[in-house]
Amino acid sequence: MTEPATKTMNMIEAINSALDVMLAKDPEVVIMGEDVGYFGGVFRATAGLQKKHGKTRVFDTPISECGIIGVGVGMAAYGLRPVPEIQFADYIYPGLDQLVSEAARMRYRSANDFICPMTVRSPFGGGIFGGQTHSQSPESLFTHVCGIKTVIPATPYDAKGLLIAAIEDNDPVVFFEPKRIYNGPFSGYYDRPVEPWSKHDGSAVPEGYYRIDLGKAAVVREGQAVTVLTYGTMVHVVKAVVAEHGIDAEIIDLRTLLPLDIETIEASVKKTGRCMVVHEATRTSGFGAELAAQVQERCFYHLEAPIERVTGFDTPYPHSLEWAYFPGPVRLARAFDKIMKD
Amino acid sequence: MVHGIKDNLAPLHLHVPEPKFRPGDKADFSDIIVPEVDAITRPDEHASPADIHALAYGLVRVLGDDNQAVGSWNPGLDADTLRAMLRKMLLLRAFDDRMFRAQRQGKTSFYMKSFGEEATSVATTMALHSDDMCFPSYRQQGILITRDYPLVDMMNQIYSNSGDRxxxxxxxxxxxxxxxxxxxxSGNLTTQYPQAVGWAMASASRADTRISAVWCGDGSTAEGDFHxxxxFAAVYNAPVIFQVVNNQWAISSFSGFAGSERTTFAARAIGYGIAGLRVDGNDALAVFAAMQWAANRARTNGGPTLIEYFTYRGEGHSTSDDPGAYRAAEEYALWPLGDPVTRLKDHLIAIGAWSDEQHEALILELSDFVKASQKEAEQKGILGHGLHHPMETMFEDVFEEMPWHLKEQCEQMLEEQRDKFGPEWEAR
Incomplete structure (x- = not known):
């Protein structure tokens, strides 16, 4: 058996490839969103797709997130498999009613009469000087809603395989793309040169079809001293900090927040006896709170120290003080010191 | 005063709309203009929206004061079709009466009647193809009745019983x-509006021939989804028919809280550059004619139409409110556009195709049919009396496949039932 052809891709190219593969494979897949057609998206994720697959498969929309998602629900009811893009996660709120009350409940409320196989893609997270309306991480709003799956990749390879699995999933998926790492992984040191994806293992991406099942975490670094549960941009920041300080941490990239891979989490925490949860989103009622609760319910008698949460602060994402807000190397190092002390 | 008046400017004041009549007032609708039949004649189905603005402010009518069907909008339906239409409207009315009573008898938690608005769901559906997709609001049970959906299945749903689909x-x-x-x-209003557009866009993109039709009320035109x-429909020329059932009331808020003091709901179409029709919603033939015009237009790539049915909500919003607490008591009796069932019946009698005796006999027949259906449905249970779907079904269909956390919660719920009802519950 020959290895499938792989190519070095950054995360945008991998997402573009996933969309291209699915448009070719499944005639029911349609892509829509603000600027996604002729122009190819403000982050270029849909570049070339309209030209290749036609205007009825890939098209621009009015600036109306309620309309984009609502129209997607209707298309899904017809039998299509819409993949709308919301230009920034910060813009998703006008579409929330359509996602929360409609897409998420369609299968349940109609007892399988209608379903909503729709994948809403949206760039999220900060670290790009986007200010409070281009930097948010609203994932816990969606994990709190029953009937939606929430997926966040951390490498080009995962982004493509997860996005294909999301599009093939028969339930609505919110697919958040950490835009700080579109072009390269991020160490957390914003004043150092950006490392390109080509120097990272996760950038070798098969050109054809493959999928990574939703609901499966990845252990990105094995270790014995402490388990770190994280996702998205923070996977890479944690890896850099752990390497810098020589901490024998086991780093778990959750990849899918819901359904959560509880088995991988439980096994790791029982092994290390310590658990830190890390996300960029605001702290209070963030997904870290759910992770901490799950871990203490299952692993309380294995824990040797309180669970640590390393997160963004409970403020809007500030523009000039972005790096004081961001849960970067200093905040992480202090948390490691604390959790390893006992 | 919090702030002093500056520069001798007159103070601003906030306008909060108020309906003309409240409980205890004598309703007077003499200011409602009812134009003559054919005051604006039926335009070509591919007329430019810009050329038919007047239709958004007029009132399409077919049934004249002498109960004859006249004018350019007259759809020319034969007597059999008219009798079928009357039958559906009467069946809907009988069904509503029975189910309203069932709620009052404690057999279910909630019901909503469509009394006075029957034409807007029955005549409209008759003008569509049977495979066109309807996106209803909550008061269009007439669609199901017109399409011969089993009454027993509707009742099973109302009772949430073991037969509830x-x-x-x-x-x-x-x-x-x-x-x-x-x-x-959906209970969240007007969410079906963009969904109907998406369905219609999908149909058009697949070179299908089916169109979609969507309903909402006057009050919920204020939702962002409507706009x-x-x-979207205007941008993509989607084959969709938007319908606003303007029944004057949104629970206790009159249509002024959706903007009716300034313009008509049909006139919303003008700003979007799509066709808009304002129709006598209690004239079943006018309702049919308007829908037929819009459906033909949509099906031949003429694009979307917004139709306002000017009608009146004859009863409360639902079983949960008393209209006597917020509006004048006799409004429906004084409504200048009459009752849709009575008007259709009078028309059939006027053309010699119906009689009062036949009408009374039909009401009895339909009442018996509804009663028999109710008896059958109640064999599968009424709300809160045990005959429901198995408990585990609560956790099904949240997702296609049940994830671990729902399996855990399902097991917890079953253990709670065992604690509550003892081991014999298990054996059931």
Whole structure:
């Protein structure tokens, strides 16, 4: 058996490839969103797709997130498999009613009469000087809603395989793309040169079809001293900090927040006896709170120290003080010191 | 005064709309203009929206004061079709009466009647093809009745009993019937508007021949979804028919809180550059004619139409409110456009195709049919009397495959039932 052809891709190219593969494979897949057609998206994720697959498969929309998602629900009811893009996660709120009350409940409320196989893609997270309306991480709003799956990749390879699995999933998926790492992984040191994806293992991406099942975490670094549960941009920041300080941490990239891979989490925490949860989103009622609760319910008698949460602060994402807000190397190092002390 | 008046400017004041009549007032609708039949004649189905603005402010009518069907909008339906239409409207009325009473008898939690608005769901559906997709609001049970959906299945849903196709998950009347071209009803208003546009866009993009039709009320035109939907439909020339059932009341708020003091709901179409028709919603033939015009237009790539049915909500919003607490008591009796069932009946009699005796006999026949259906449905249970779907179904269909956390919660719920009812519950 020959290895499938792989190519070095950054995360945008991998997402573009996933969309291209699915448009070719499944005639029911349609892509829509603000600027996604002729122009190819403000982050270029849909570049070339309209030209290749036609205007009825890939098209621009009015600036109306309620309309984009609502129209997607209707298309899904017809039998299509819409993949709308919301230009920034910060813009998703006008579409929330359509996602929360409609897409998420369609299968349940109609007892399988209608379903909503729709994948809403949206760039999220900060670290790009986007200010409070281009930097948010609203994932816990969606994990709190029953009937939606929430997926966040951390490498080009995962982004493509997860996005294909999301599009093939028969339930609505919110697919958040950490835009700080579109072009390269991020160490957390914003004043150092950006490392390109080509120097990272996760950038070798098969050109054809493959999928990574939703609901499966990845252990990105094995270790014995402490388990770190994280996702998205923070996977890479944690890896850099752990390497810098020589901490024998086991780093778990959750990849899918819901359904959560509880088995991988439980096994790791029982092994290390310590658990830190890390996300960029605001702290209070963030997904870290759910992770901490799950871990203490299952692993309380294995824990040797309180669970640590390393997160963004409970403020809007500030523009000039972005790096004081961001849960970067200093905040992480202090948390490691604390959790390893006992 | 919090702030002093500056520069001798007159103070601003806030306008809060108030309906003309409240409980205790004598309603007077003499200011409602009812134009002559054919005051504006029927335009070509491919007329430019810009050329038919007047139709958004007029009132399409077919049935004249002498109960004859006249004018350019007259759809020319034969007597059999007219009798079928009357039959459906009467069946809907009988069904509503019975189910309203069932709620009062404690057999279910909730019901909503469509009394006075029957034409807007029955005549409209008759003007569509049977496989066109309907996106109803909560008061269009007439669509299902017109498409011969089994009454027993509707009742099973209302009772949330063991026969409920929706497994007891939805508030009564929030039906879903894909096989009958009837979309799942949401309690969140006007969400179906962009969905109907998406369905229509999908149909057009697949070179299908089916169109979609969507209903909402006057009050819920204020939702953002309404405007998103009209924008999308206009942009993509979607084969969709938007309908606003302007029944004057949104629970206790009169239509002025959706903007009716300034303009008509049909006139919303003008800003979007799509066709808009304002129709006598209690004239079943005018309702049919308007829908037929819009459906022909949509099906031949003429694009979307917004139709306002000017009608009146003859009863309360639902079983949960008393209209006597917020509006004048005799408004419906004084409504200048009459009652849709009576008007259709009078028309059939006027053309010699019906009689009072036949009418009374039909009402009895339909009442018996509804009663028999109710008896059958109640064999599968009424709300809160044990005959429901198995407990585990609560956790099904959240996702296609049940994830671990729902399996855990399902097990917890079953253990709670064992604690509550003892081991014999297990054996059941």
């Amino acid at each position: 929706l497994k007891g998950r939805q508030l009564p009347i929030m039906y879903s019937a894909k096989d009958y071209g009837f979309f799942s009803i 998103s939907a009209l924008t």
